[in-house]
Amino acid sequence: MLPEGRLTAYRADPAILSLGEDMFAAVTPAAFPETVIRFRNDRAAAEVGLDHLNDVEWARHFGRFEALPDNLRVPLALAYHGHQFRSYNPDIGDGRGFLFAQLRDGDGRLMDLGTKGTGRTPFSRTGDGRLTLKGGVREILATEMLEALGVETSRTFSIIETGEALTRGDEPSPTRSAAMVRLSHSHIRYGSFQRLAYRKDAVTMERLTDYCLAHLAGMSDVPDRYAALMDYAVSGAARLAASYRAAGFVHGVLNTDNINITGESFDYGPWRFAPRWDDGFTAAYFDQFGLYSFGRQAEALQWNVHQLALALRTVAEADSLIPALKSFPDRYEAALAAALLTRLGIQAQDQENDTRLARAWEAALAASEIEPDRAFFDWRGGTRRRDHAAYETPAFHAFAALATDYSAVPGATDHEYWSNDAPCSMLIEEMEALWAPIAEDDDWAPLESKIDVIRRMGEAHEGLRVPDDQR
Numbered sequence: 486m487l488p489e490g491r492l493t494a495y496r497a498d499p500a501i502l503s504l505g506e507d508m509f510a511a512v513t514p515a516a517f518p519e520t521v522i523r524f525r526n527d528r529a530a531a532e533v534g535l536d537h538l539n540d541v542e543w544a545r546h547f548g549r550f551e552a553l554p555d556n557l558r559v560p561l562a563l564a565y566h567g568h569q570f571r572s573y574n575p576d577i578g579d580g581r582g583f584l585f586a587q588l589r590d591g592d593g594r595l596m597d598l599g600t601k602g603t604g605r606t607p608f609s610r611t612g613d614g615r616l617t618l619k620g621g622v623r624e625i626l627a628t629e630m631l632e633a634l635g636v637e638t639s640r641t642f643s644i645i646e647t648g649e650a651l652t653r654g655d656e657p658s659p660t661r662s663a664a665m666v667r668l669s670h671s672h673i674r675y676g677s678f679q680r681l682a683y684r685k686d687a688v689t690m691e692r693l694t695d696y697c698l699a700h701l702a703g704m705s706d707v708p709d710r711y712a713a714l715m716d717y718a719v720s721g722a723a724r725l726a727a728s729y730r731a732a733g734f735v736h737g738v739l740n741t742d743n744i745n746i747t748g749e750s751f752d753y754g755p756w757r758f759a760p761r762w763d764d765g766f767t768a769a770y771f772d773q774f775g776l777y778s779f780g781r782q783a784e785a786l787q788w789n790v791h792q793l794a795l796a797l798r799t800v801a802e803a804d805s806l807i808p809a810l811k812s813f814p815d816r817y818e819a820a821l822a823a824a825l826l827t828r829l830g831i832q833a834q835d836q837e838n839d840t841r842l843a844r845a846w847e848a849a850l851a852a853s854e855i856e857p858d859r860a861f862f863d864w865r866g867g868t869r870r871r872d873h874a875a876y877e878t879p880a881f882h883a884f885a886a887l888a889t890d891y892s893a894v895p896g897a898t899d900h901e902y903w904s905n906d907a908p909c910s911m912l913i914e915e916m917e918a919l920w921a922p923i924a925e926d927d928d929w930a931p932l933e934s935k936i937d938v939i940r941r942m943g944e945a946h947e948g949l950r951v952p953d954d955q956r
């Protein structure tokens with residue numbers, strides 16, 4: 486019998502083993518001096534039947550990495566290649582993490598429990614295989630915010646402090662260490678296919694394609710497996726790019742080894758939320774040419790799906806892949822209009838008018854200095870709800886004129902969140918302010934309080950994810 490409150494039963498499904506040993510390397514997790522639980526996502530755990538674990542069991546599985554029942558007997562570091570800032574690198578792979586387990590959620594989706602900061606692997610090169618505690622906290626904040634804003638994202642499942650002191654060039658050192666577990670709808674990357682193309686391994690390419698279609702896309706017996714996978718990937722990439730923009734989010738490192746075949750966002754390093762609607766805003770200090778800036782993320786993801794197509798071209802006819810590739814701009818534009826209107830709490834009409842309204846909203850934001858979160862908050866329901874001098878501009882007046890022909894989503898502003906004085910946001914200054922009490926006094930209360938606020942915002946945005954028929 487399931488413990489009361491469980492959303493689903495635990496269902497192990499280590500399907501990755503069907504790909505064969507050439508796709509991964511068995512690894513031994515690092516042995517840590519300590520395993521202090523700092524964050525456990527019981528909401529996510531309930532969706533895969535693991536919320537019943539007590540803290541001792543949790544630390545044993547997600548700090549010592551004792552195998553879950555009927556699951557992977559040993560962790561697997563996945564092998565892949567990828568373009569890093571558009572330079573091909575065949576010498577990567579899981580260098581400080583591994584796939585720990587696979588299981589089904591309540592909707593029957595195959596989910597991965599993957600790690601970060603859990604020790605060296607055959608792909609580590611010169612790295613130490615560790616993660617800073619601050620890096621773990623940053624990932625909590627990124628995933629919680631994005632989930633609340635309707636972005637399909639991995640979820641930070643567990644953070645356990647490990648008692649090691651790490652030296653890093655971009656943080657005051659020595660700094661504290663952590664082992665992180667994330668819950669994702671797959672860790673298969675575009676770079677997984679690029680590696681097989683590089684090796685001219687058509688047999689495993691076919692096997693990996695069938696694995697993705699059957700276990701991730703829910704497709705079987707398709708007439709052209711590679712065209713179907715290409716269409717699935719392009720749809721996910723366009724949706725991801727649109728959702729980043731509607732959230733005002735910059736991932737920072739959209740390399741092909743960081744793009745999931747499902748279109749789910751994951752692996753957060755130098756992320757930022759944009760302080761204003763500035764296409765040139767860049768998250769990573771090392772992105773000197775703005776390749777992955779706020780305004781170029783759609784371009785980056787479109788470039789990446791072309792690299793996936795080139796990899797599939799080693800086993801497929803080019804003509805079968807081209808239709809999906811050509812559809813990216815239209816899919817992105819439709820997904821962006823739907824995402825912006827959904828966040829604004831406005832009911833969609835038709836593609837032409839919705840796109841016109843979305844473009845007017847973006848033009849108004851771009852011409853102002855106002856923070857995007859503030860603007861979305863104040864215009865929820867399509868009508869200006871708060872006085873602000875920044876809205877007295879021709880661009881905002883033009884948007885308001887178009888919005889008069891639209892209706893608010895029923896209940897768009899009913900939640901108590903919309904009566905707050907200010908929106909929930911996560912600019913870099915706030916992230917640093919949440920880390921400071923942890924670093925200085927081991928005080929986790931501000932972070933825990935912020936997570937509660939973010940989740941309440943998510944409740945207010947319930948239904949924010951763009952419906953399938955609008956993607």
